[in-house]
Amino acid sequence: DAKTTQPPSMDCAEGRAANLPCNHSTISGNEYVYWYRQIHSQGPQYIIHGLKNNETNEMASLIITEDRKSSTLILPHATLRDTAVYYCIVRGPTDSWGKLQFGAGTQVVVTP
C-alpha cells in the first residue's frame, strides 16, 4: 500500500517557485519524509528530508504540516534543469535501512 499521494504532474514557469505537495496521512511518529528526484534516464537524486521541523538546504525547502499528514517541497527558483519526476517517500527507522519504496511521483515540467 502506498504511504504517500502526489499529483501526477505539474507545470512551473522558469524562475518561479515550484510547490510540490505530498499527502502522507498515515505517517507514524517516527517516520521521516524524504524527497528524491529523477531526471529522465538518470538515477534518482536525494533532495531533502525531515521529521517534524521545516528544513532547507541548497536545493529546496521542505515544509511539514504540524499534524505531519502532508508536506510541501519548494523549489524557490525553478530552472529548466529542475524538470524531473519528484518522489515523496515516507520511511521509518525500522524500515530496512537504505531500502526505499518509490511511488508514482510528480512529473514536474519547467517551461521557459
Added chain:
Amino acid sequence: GAVVSQHPSRVICKSGTSVKIECRSLDFQATTMFWYRQFPKQSLMLMATSNEGSKATYEQGVEKDKFLINHASLTLSTLTVTSAHPEDSSFYICSAPGSRVHADTQYFGPGTRLTVL
C-alpha cells in the same frame, strides 16, 4: 560527493543470452547495495538487496535464478540477467546507502538501459 557508477550504461543483446551489469561505489565502501528496475513511464521497483559476503535477498516475485547477484567486495555488486528475454528490457539502477540511519546518503548509479531483441 560520493559516487556510484554502473557499467555498461547501455546494452543490447539477443534473446537467450546473459548480461552482466556492474555497480561500483567509487569512494566509499558499501556492505549493502540495492538493485532496482524501472519500466518505461513507471516508477522504480526494488528487485533485491545485495549483501557483501552473503546471499542476496530478493523481493517477492523476483526470480533469484534469473537475476543473479554477486557482491564480491565492499565496492562492487554485479547483477547478471540470465537467459534474457524481451520482457527483461528495462532500466536497471543500483544504489548504495552510506549510512545506516539516513537514506539521505543513499547514492544511486546512473542506470543501465537493457534492450533484449
